[in-house]
Amino acid sequence: MRMHPSLEAILPKVQKPARYTGGEFGEIIKSKEETEVRFALCFPDTYEIGMSNLGLRILYGVLNKLPGVWCERVFEPWRDMAEAMRAAKVPLYALESGDPIRDFDLIGFSVGYEMSFTGILDMLSLAGIPLRSEDRKDLQPIVFAGGACMFNPEPIADFIDLAAIGEGEELDAELTELYRRAKREGWTKGEFLSAAAQIEGVYVPSLYDVTYQPDGRIASVTPKEGAPAYVRKRILQDLDRADFPVRTIIPSTEIVHDRTMLELFRGCIRGCRFCQAGYIYRPVRAKRAETLIRQGIESLRCSGYEEISLTSLSTSDYKELGALCDGLLDWCEPRSVSLSLPSLRADNFSLELMQRVQKVRRSGLTFAPEAGTQRLRDVINKNVTEEDLLNACRTAFSGGWSSVKLYFMLGLPTETDEDVLGIADLAYKVWQVWREATPNRSRGVRITVSTSCFIPKPMTPFQWFPQDSREELIRKQKLLKDSMRSKAISYSWHEPDVSYIEAALAVGDRRLGKVLERLFASSGGLQAWEEYFDYAAWLQAFREAGLDPDFYVRRLRGEEELLPWDVIDDGVQKTHLLREKHLSERGVVSPDCRKQCLGCGANRLLEGGKCDA
Amino acid sequence: MPEVRFRFEKRLRAAYLSHLDVMRTFQRAFIRAGIRIRHSEGFNPHPKMSIALPLQLGCESVCEVLDASVLDGPEDMAGALNAALPEGIRVLAAGQPLRPVREIAWTEWSLRFPDDETASEAETVFRLPSLPVEKKTKRGLGTLDIAPHIELLAREGTELRMLLRADSPTVNAGDLRKALGGKLEKELPVRCLRLRLLTENRETFQ
Ligand code: SF4
Numbered sequence: 001m002r003m004h005p006s007l008e009a010i011l012p013k014v015q016k017p018a019r020y021t022g023g024e025f026g027e028i029i030k031s032k033e034e035t036e037v038r039f040a041l042c043f044p045d046t047y048e049i050g051m052s053n054l055g056l057r058i059l060y061g062v063l064n065k066l067p068g069v070w071c072e073r074v075f076e077p078w079r080d081m082a083e084a085m086r087a088a089k090v091p092l093y094a095l096e097s098g099d100p101i102r103d104f105d106l107i108g109f110s111v112g113y114e115m116s117f118t119g120i121l122d123m124l125s126l127a128g129i130p131l132r133s134e135d136r137k138d139l140q141p142i143v144f145a146g147g148a149c150m151f152n153p154e155p156i157a158d159f160i161d162l163a164a165i166g167e168g169e170e171l172d173a174e175l176t177e178l179y180r181r182a183k184r185e186g187w188t189k190g191e192f193l194s195a196a197a198q199i200e201g202v203y204v205p206s207l208y209d210v211t212y213q214p215d216g217r218i219a220s221v222t223p224k225e226g227a228p229a230y231v232r233k234r235i236l237q238d239l240d241r242a243d244f245p246v247r248t249i250i251p252s253t254e255i256v257h258d259r260t261m262l263e264l265f266r267g268c269i270r271g272c273r274f275c276q277a278g279y280i281y282r283p284v285r286a287k288r289a290e291t292l293i294r295q296g297i298e299s300l301r302c303s304g305y306e307e308i309s310l311t312s313l314s315t316s317d318y319k320e321l322g323a324l325c326d327g328l329l330d331w332c333e334p335r336s337v338s339l340s341l342p343s344l345r346a347d348n349f350s351l352e353l354m355q356r357v358q359k360v361r362r363s364g365l366t367f368a369p370e371a372g373t374q375r376l377r378d379v380i381n382k383n384v385t386e387e388d389l390l391n392a393c394r395t396a397f398s399g400g401w402s403s404v405k406l407y408f409m410l411g412l413p414t415e416t417d418e419d420v421l422g423i424a425d426l427a428y429k430v431w432q433v434w435r436e437a438t439p440n441r442s443r444g445v446r447i448t449v450s451t452s453c454f455i456p457k458p459m460t461p462f463q464w465f466p467q468d469s470r471e472e473l474i475r476k477q478k479l480l481k482d483s484m485r486s487k488a489i490s491y492s493w494h495e496p497d498v499s500y501i502e503a504a505l506a507v508g509d510r511r512l513g514k515v516l517e518r519l520f521a522s523s524g525g526l527q528a529w530e531e532y533f534d535y536a537a538w539l540q541a542f543r544e545a546g547l548d549p550d551f552y553v554r555r556l557r558g559e560e561e562l563l564p565w566d567v568i569d570d571g572v573q574k575t576h577l578l579r580e581k582h583l584s585e586r587g588v589v590s591p592d593c594r595k596q597c598l599g600c601g602a603n604r605l606l607e608g609g610k611c612d613a
Numbered sequence: 614m615p616e617v618r619f620r621f622e623k624r625l626r627a628a629y630l631s632h633l634d635v636m637r638t639f640q641r642a643f644i645r646a647g648i649r650i651r652h653s654e655g656f657n658p659h660p661k662m663s664i665a666l667p668l669q670l671g672c673e674s675v676c677e678v679l680d681a682s683v684l685d686g687p688e689d690m691a692g693a694l695n696a697a698l699p700e701g702i703r704v705l706a707a708g709q710p711l712r713p714v715r716e717i718a719w720t721e722w723s724l725r726f727p728d729d730e731t732a733s734e735a736e737t738v739f740r741l742p743s744l745p746v747e748k749k750t751k752r753g754l755g756t757l758d759i760a761p762h763i764e765l766l767a768r769e770g771t772e773l774r775m776l777l778r779a780d781s782p783t784v785n786a787g788d789l790r791k792a793l794g795g796k797l798e799k800e801l802p803v804r805c806l807r808l809r810l811l812t813e814n815r816e817t818f819q
Contacts, residue, residue, distance in 0.1 A: 254634070
């Protein structure tokens with residue numbers, strides 16, 4: 001890396017400077033002479049968060065496999081560093097080369113959390129790149145975004161030249177190749193974008209005219225220049241054969257998930273009605289246990305990590321989980337490498353498995369019943385019963401566990417106080433079960449209840465529903481807090497202020513560009529961080545943009561209404577979402593994909609047209 | 614295999630790795646290099662290894678010392694490790710420790726200043742009979758006069774060569790920075806490079 005001369009004076013003075021130097025084991029350095037396309041893979045949050053993202057590591061590996069393409073990493077600096085960089089006029093640089101990213105060809109953001117939208121503006125501004133797409137006239141650089149948030153790209157439509165919808169492994173490579181051609185042949189930016197819009201999975205916001213009704217709802221969306229009416233997401237057909245980088249960058253400094261991550265499958269068979277991930281990653285595609293064991297061991301060997309975590313939406317739904325854990329543990333146990341299994345479900349919890357895993361290291365248990373009563377769990381289609389949960393806890397407690405975390409959501413559609421109190425009841429029953437089942441009462445127990453606030457997310461059956469008002473959410477939190485009946489039960493909750501803004505950004509339209517711009521001007525990036533989240537400034541930014549966040553957050557959207565993200569097609573038909581919404585209103589559950597296919601439409605994304613749930 | 618002493622350098626970008634970062638990095642590099650380290654007993658076993666005189670963030674060094682209890686490993690441990698370490702950290706030698714770490718009494722430093730003038734100003738400061746700096750001690754914040762514990766060896770252009778007391782009390786590059794900051798008006802970009810570890814009678818410690 002060629003360090004900017006001013007960095008030497010800055011780095012010793014900022015917190016955790018190792019985040020800004022690159023040079024880690026496994027980073028990829030290429031020769032600039034042989035590089036035709038320079039790709040800045042950007043993550044609009046800190047190094048510690050970004051380096052913990054498996055998707056980012058996969059894309060880094062895939063893109064750097066392309067000859068003549070050099071993909072480098074860029075993260076959002078913490079405030080102290082950003083201020084020092086601005087003061088010393090050090091433009092945002094890529095960690096591998098130290099070169100300013102404003103000279104790069106492609107600038108791709110991976111966006112998984114709406115609250116990090118302002119991070120995109122922060123990074124562009126630090127780089128010295130005009131924020132708005134329309135103010136960037138040239139082919140270089142092209143700014144785009146991918147990730148879960150791009151299933152509604154509209155709120156950042158003003159800033160990006162295009163959005164890559166769905167899984168990026170093939171799509172980003174195709175975009176890069178198209179760019180290479182455009183660069184060789186001297187295309188204009190407009191020519192490149194029109195051509196890019198023809199690639200499946202590419203959405204070019206400027207090629208769609210949006211008009212509004214007087215009340216603020218969308219009146220029409222009209223594609224131009226041959227852009228498709230619907231942009232269908234991309235998926236990998238065969239995950240088992242897909243390239244998986246076992247050699248990745250090993251950060252020298254501590255990050256959030258500092259371990260080997262192994263992705264068992266994409267998608268989820270469950271269909272919880274509030275859960276965006278459960279819909280946008282459909283259909284389920286699993287890797288074979290044999291492949292995973294090989295990749296897991298290889299990754300551990302190449303990394304030196306002493307922990308491996310099985311990451312997927314619902315790990316215990318993996319069909320070959322037993323064989324996989326056996327295979328991994330055979331290698332891990334003699335080497336004192338621990339295996340962690342997050343996201344277990346209470347209805348297929350296996351003590352035997354947990355005990356094998358626990359031999360290496362005992363971890364806490366986490367369950368997510370999401371709602372306090374069976375009625376409400378049926379509404380959200382969380383097919384877990386009280387009995388399932390208590391049985392799972394009983395097994396765990398009698399096996400010696402003494403701490404359990406329970407996750408719930410407040411403000412779910414149709415929720416009443418009875419449902420809220422049901423959370424306290426359930427926690428109390430868990431405590432009673434512990435008293436009955438534990439072999440050692442004197443050790444005590446820790447039961448942690450956490451609630452988040454319901455946020456309507458695009459592409460889910462609950463996308464039409466409003467969020468509870470802030471006052472109502474605070475009232476419910478207090479109600480719940482006051483009804484906890486044991487000292488062993490602790491309760492923590494998410495701030496409704498953040499959830500309110502997050503909801504507006506999740507279901508917003510492209511008029512929110514003005515809000516983001518104003519908010520960034522007044523309060524800067526890092527809005528996903530408590531330290532810098534500025535609620536009053538957000539409200540002010542909405543006011544100045546002439547918009548009311550309640551219009552997005554607190555309104556029941558009509559079923560016929562044109563939604564901002566309707567142009568994006570994740571494979572699941574809207575009719576399916578409506579059907580699920582109606583079932584939820586009647587409190588009727590739906591079976592999971594493994595029990596019975598509900599014909600959501602996602603199977604059409606597969607070459608054979610058949611899901612293997 | 615008994616204790617093995619790894620002498621390594623920490624340069625360039627690696628200067629910004631904290632002591633804990635370097636420990637973590639070696640822990641993983643050992644595994645990648647196929648070197649097994651003995652672990653402590655108990656509920657939370659950790660590898661038996663230690664680094665003498667942790668460097669301060671931002672300082673470079675060509676004389677770092679890491680002692681580890683090696684169970685087994687390849688013939689060429691230094692070579693295997695170097696293939697497994699990040700940029701800037703390089704093992705210079707792996708071998709039997711000749712003396713215990715507690716015999717390190719002095720550290721030799723090279724300080725580089727932006728120009729001759731500042732270097733000469735710094736030289737004057739370091740020759741003062743008394744140089745009190747604030748220092749964190751076990752009993753909280755205290756003041757230490759570092760003047761008796763530092764020795765100016767030479768100035769060559771923009772570079773100062775100095776000896777700092779390594780033990781009781783420990784004086785480090787940060788203390789020198791603080792001392793300068795208290796005397797000179799301007800803020801100094803000083804490049805600090807640790808060159809050598811020495812024993813009480815000024816022999817090179819290996
Ligand atoms: S098509 Fe059927 S099996 Fe496939 S994801 Fe949709 S509901 Fe599930």
